[in-house]
Amino acid sequence: MKATGQILIFDADDTLWENNVRFERVIDDFLHWVAHPTLDKTEIRAILDDIERANAVTLGYGSAMFLHSLGQCFERLRERPVSEVERREIDALAADLIDHRVDLVPGVTETLEELGARHDLLLLTKGNVDEQQGKLDASALARHFSGVHIVAEKGVETYRQLAAEYSWPPERTWMIGNSPKSDILPARRAGLNAVFIPNAHTWVLEHDELDPADDRVLQLGKFPDLLDHF
Missing domain, CATH: 3.40.50.1000 (HAD superfamily/HAD-like)
Structure with a gap:
């Protein structure tokens, strides 16, 4: 009844x-692009998750926080700031997230x-x-x-x-x-x-x-x- x-x-x-599957595709591309000499993709993903968890508290949710987190993850892995060229490359990876397509x-x-x-x-x-x-x-x-x-x-x-x-x-x-x-x-x-x-x-x-x-x-x-x- x-x-x-x-x-x-x-x-x-x-x-x-569907929403998060689009972010997951970007993360897969990012993990491939940011390839690290000693950390595997699972370890890098754990670092990114921790960064997003912290940023969600202060920056909220959505593509802007996500892009910021990718940049911070890159900086933590490379132990230096993101260059302008690298920032544009990260933005290009996530370009599909800002078109509001559902x-x-x-x-x-x-x-x-x-x-x-x-x-x-x-x-x-x-x-x-x-x-x-x-x-x-x-x-x-x-x-x-x-x-x-x-x-x-x-x-x-x-x-x-x-x-x-x-x-x-x-x-x-x-x-x-x-x-x-x-x-x-x-x-x-x-x-x-x-x-x-x-x-x-x-x-x-x-x-x-x-x-x-x-x-x-x-x-x-x-x-x-x-x-x-x-």
Whole structure:
């Protein structure tokens, strides 16, 4: 039996459209380009992950932070500043990240269309406002949502504040996303339900452990499976 009259809050990147796979392609090219005499690609990737983890706290998310992190990684490996020529080469590696092109996850448009006929749909995404808005505009999905929220970070307080602002009843409110760290765990700690839809390309910094005994987290295999439950 499907639930009706629910409040469904959707993540954007890697839930509605593919995102991190584009960054991963750039990282693969960067690791090949920056070849180090003693460190292998796995070790260099670990250094880059640490740099991104630190930069996300102060610079937020998106392509600008990512490019800055690539430059810092280069400097740490080469133990010298990046030259102007090398900076242009790094920028060229990541040129595809700034065009706001989006590849929708299969079935997203049709699923949102049907869900919107019986539920209240909202969008909650984190990152640079202009960058996220550009991707949303390119996706042509904004018409499905009664509210769009672009925030710097998604933590427990983000969900609590929005729930209070909208007077969402927790038992009928669901956060739907691919990130345990940003979508599932903080929503649950705020008292909301959650739907976890894994994406094979989820950013490593968004990984976290979920409680398999938590019966208020629904795990699905693909986005259109939402129609079997809502």
